Amino acid sequence: MTCQIVQIEEKEVRLTNLEKEMWPDGYTKADLIKYYVDMSPYILPYIKNRLFIMSRYPDGITGKMFYQKDAPEYTPEWVQTYPLVSERENKVVNYIVCDDLPTLVWLANQACIELHIWMAQKERLDYPDIVVFDLDPFPPATFKDTLDVAMLVKEALDRFGLQGYPKTSGSTGLHIFLPVRPEFTYAQVREGVRFLFEHIHAVYPEKTTLERSIDKRAGKVYLDYGQNTRGHTMTFHYSLRPHPGAPVSTPLTWDEVRAGDIEPEDFNIKTIFPRIKKVGDLYRPILHQEQSFAGLLTLVT
Incomplete structure (x- = not known):
């Protein structure tokens, strides 16, 4: 077992099992x-400023994984945590908040492949500042079908003067992130997304579904508004995913979505850096763009 201690921003980070294969393609924990x-x-x-849920793959993506909300006892004292009472578990959960590079490296060393993040910042946990439109194709529906549905979401958002930002999920689907002012609760935001999705389904029923039963979604793109729920997390952009080829959840341009000639596997640990060098960070505007969901919510009964 390899082990080394590195200094990152004046903090000591212990790295272990660097040779451990994390993907069957040969990518190791050192690569991660x-x-x-x-x-x-x-x-x-x-x-x-967001709560982080660890998704750990100690034996790589072919082994067992587990989710971990609570910071383990051996968490370094310099890792920021945020205590939150869990009514379901009847205890205080100390969530990790990844605000710096040492923490990010420490999490990667815990075999956390993915970035599962809350949609609200810790100062206003009940009021999300990111709304998500989650599109999941169920075979024989294709990623191209998902891109077509995404364009309908864009058209709907355009009508309300709202700008969404598409990205691959890193798996088979597509996410559209909508930065908003944290002025409405998860329940209110969820109803707004449901409202838009119901209208999209009404105009394109042959390729979309709101069906909650998985076995009834075949051949359709599932319009999932339920992710906009307090305590749920989303895979954030530039997160690696636990699938062969080490895919990356990658921001897209709307021109790419409209053209429809891309596949999720085009974006991976090898291709993402040349892409960023070419197109830049397409999500950068969401850091400062606050939009109001109020106009849309006035139509929700």
Whole structure:
């Protein structure tokens, strides 16, 4: 077992099992850590002040994984945590808040492949500042079908003067992030997304579904508004995913969505850095763009 201690921003971070294979493609934990170090300028600004849920793959993506909300007892004292009472578990959960590079590296060393993040900042946990439109295709529906549905979401948002930002989920689907002012609760936001999705389903029923039963979604793109729920997390942009090829949840341009000639596997640990060099950080505007959901919610009964 390899083990080394590195100094990052005046903090000691212990790295272990660097040779551990995390993806069957041959990518190791060392590759995982290096990815997040190199990608940190494009990740940290978005996830700071947000609660982080660890999704750990100690034996790589072919082994068992587990989710961990509570910071483990051995968490370094310099890792920021946020205590939150969990009514379901009847205890205080100390969530990790990843605000700096040492914490991000420490999390990667815990075999946290993915970035599962709350949609609200910790100062206003009940009021999300990101609304998500989650589109999931169920075979034989294709990613191209998902891109077509995404354009309908864009058209609907355009009518309300709202600007959404599409990205691959890193799996088979597509997410559209909508930055908003944190002025409405999760329940209110969820109803707004449901309202738009119901109208989209009404105009394109042959390829979309709101069906909650998984076995009734075949051949359709599932319009999932339920992710806009307090305590739920989303895979944030530039997160690696636990699938062969080490795919990355990647921001897209609307021109790319409209053209429809891309596939999720086009964006991975090898291709993401040349892409950013070419197109830049497409999500950068959401850091400062506050939009109001009020206009849409006035139509929700």
